[in-house]
Amino acid sequence: MTAVPAGALGARFLAGSSAVHRLPAHVKVVAVLGFALAVVATPVHASWAPAAYAGHLLAVLTAAAVAGVTPGRLARGLVVELPFVGFALLMPFLAAGPRIELLGLSLSRPGLESGGGLLAKATLSVLAATVLAATTEPRELVRGLERLRLPRVMVQILLFMVRYVDVVGGELHRMRVARESRGFRGGRLGALRVLGPAVGSLFVRTYERGERVHLAMLSRGYTGRLPAGPAAPVAPSAWATALALPLAAVAVLATGIVLG
Amino acid sequence: MHVPDGFLDAPTSVATGVLAAGTVALALRRAQDELDERTAPLAGLTAAFVFAAQMINFPVAAGTSGHLIGAVLLAVLVGPWTAVLCMTVVLMVQALLFADGGLLALGTNVTLMAVVAVGLGYGTFRLLRAVLPASRPGVLAATFAGAFLSVPAAALAFVGLFSVGGTDVPLGPVFAAMGGVHLLIGLGEAAITVVVVGSVLAVRPDLVHGGQHLRTATSLQDRRVEPSAVTR
Numbered sequence: 001m002t003a004v005p006a007g008a009l010g011a012r013f014l015a016g017s018s019a020v021h022r023l024p025a026h027v028k029v030v031a032v033l034g035f036a037l038a039v040v041a042t043p044v045h046a047s048w049a050p051a052a053y054a055g056h057l058l059a060v061l062t063a064a065a066v067a068g069v070t071p072g073r074l075a076r077g078l079v080v081e082l083p084f085v086g087f088a089l090l091m092p093f094l095a096a097g098p099r100i101e102l103l104g105l106s107l108s109r110p111g112l113e114s115g116g117g118l119l120a121k122a123t124l125s126v127l128a129a130t131v132l133a134a135t136t137e138p139r140e141l142v143r144g145l146e147r148l149r150l151p152r153v154m155v156q157i158l159l160f161m162v163r164y165v166d167v168v169g170g171e172l173h174r175m176r177v178a179r180e181s182r183g184f185r186g187g188r189l190g191a192l193r194v195l196g197p198a199v200g201s202l203f204v205r206t207y208e209r210g211e212r213v214h215l216a217m218l219s220r221g222y223t224g225r226l227p228a229g230p231a232a233p234v235a236p237s238a239w240a241t242a243l244a245l246p247l248a249a250v251a252v253l254a255t256g257i258v259l260g
Numbered sequence: 261m262h263v264p265d266g267f268l269d270a271p272t273s274v275a276t277g278v279l280a281a282g283t284v285a286l287a288l289r290r291a292q293d294e295l296d297e298r299t300a301p302l303a304g305l306t307a308a309f310v311f312a313a314q315m316i317n318f319p320v321a322a323g324t325s326g327h328l329i330g331a332v333l334l335a336v337l338v339g340p341w342t343a344v345l346c347m348t349v350v351l352m353v354q355a356l357l358f359a360d361g362g363l364l365a366l367g368t369n370v371t372l373m374a375v376v377a378v379g380l381g382y383g384t385f386r387l388l389r390a391v392l393p394a395s396r397p398g399v400l401a402a403t404f405a406g407a408f409l410s411v412p413a414a415a416l417a418f419v420g421l422f423s424v425g426g427t428d429v430p431l432g433p434v435f436a437a438m439g440g441v442h443l444l445i446g447l448g449e450a451a452i453t454v455v456v457v458g459s460v461l462a463v464r465p466d467l468v469h470g471g472q473h474l475r476t477a478t479s480l481q482d483r484r485v486e487p488s489a490v491t492r
Contacts, residue, residue, distance in 0.1 A: 160304020
């Protein structure tokens with residue numbers, strides 16, 4: 001678990017030995033799913049919703065702090081939701097319903113609540129997923145999915161993808177170096193006539209590599225199943241640690257419902 | 261850009277999740293017909309390919325750039341069922357390792373990009389391929405139409421899901437704009453897909469699943485060699 005995976009898929013992984021790093025991957029996946037469920041179940045239009053979202057935020061930030069995931073790393077994880085931020089920002093302007101004046105702008109109250117709710121829910125679950133990605137190696141994650149009973153063929157496909165994505169990415173990179181050292185400049189529509197065939201030959205090379213990999217594995221006795229050691233039993237304390245996050249979120253939700 | 265958690269309500273998310281799981285289960289069985297026992301290595305490598313290809317930014321228009329989605333590209337190259345599996349795997353990796361697209365919304369994202377984009381795009385391709393002459397331009401024209409339609413189709417499917425299971429906010433103008441933008445993105449996707457499929461058809465036509473009918477068996481032939489043609 002301490003080896004740093006290089007390349008595209010391991011980009012979000014942060015080597016470490018925190019309590020979160022040491023949890024088995026499938027336990028973490030269950031915890032993140034549970035947290036996301038609790039967040040999504042928080043009603044947007046309730047008067048106590050902002051307080052509940054703040055409670056969820058506190059829970060996930062605590063998990064990030066325990067895992068040693070820095071705020072900068074979390075912020076970089078949030079970049080993926082930028083298109084939806086724009087979408088959520090538009091909602092107060094477009095929605096119908098009673099309008100309120102805010103900083104000289106006439107905004108729809110339901111739109112403001114819906115947009116804010118969408119943004120809060122998306123942000124919270126992206127934060128939780130970022131902690132998961134930062135503390136779990138890609139390979140471990142696939143093993144975790146296997147323990148969560150993902151169909152065997154799917155697990156195999158995922159494993160092959162995780163193993164070879166950097167090989168394929170490296171191929172693509174070498175093609176780019178070769179292209180650019182011959183004076184290629186991208187950014188024009190005409191570049192398509194060069195990039196298209198490059199992607200085409202990347203496909204041919206990848207497919208042929210797949211065939212070679214398969215033959216090589218057959219000759220080593222591959223039967224459609226990758227050997228793995230027996231799965232270590234999970235200590236109850238590991239479940240307790242991992243489920244602290246979703247349970248905290250459920251507690252926040254329950255408090256809101258009871259007191260709200 | 262994938263749907264995050266909390267964007268659609270629970271019934272819509274569950275319904276798309278069931279649809280996605282059913283399609284993937286069917287694809288797991290049908291892909292074995294396309295690839296037999298090589299399914300796992302070849303689908304895995306193909307998923308790695310599309311993941312890498314999505315990282316290339318292509319110029320679209322007026323200085324903006326977009327990246328390939330690849331649903332129809334994969335369907336034409338390796339067959340629709342394998343394409344569903346590869347797109348699903350890529351979406352899983354993006355949700356789990358990059359927090360791109362919610363984990364609870366995985367079913368929605370698979371429905372949009374694997375079921376709708378592959379299904380409608382490849383359906384269009386097959387329909388046109390049956391009508392158009394069985395030639396290289398015919399295959400490429402069908403590919404263009406399929407790839408072009410797959411993008412606005414996925415966008416429209418999202419709009420439909422949002423109107424059923426989104427918030428109670430009418431967003432007509434936003435969606436009109438979204439449709440227009442996705443028509444442009446679809447043109448880019450189609451142009452790239454055609455060039456890529458065309459280049460694979462040129463070098464390894466046997467690897468283009470959607471061009472199988474173009475293959476002609478070349479048998480061994482006896483040919484007389486003119487004495488003048490023999491180099492001394």
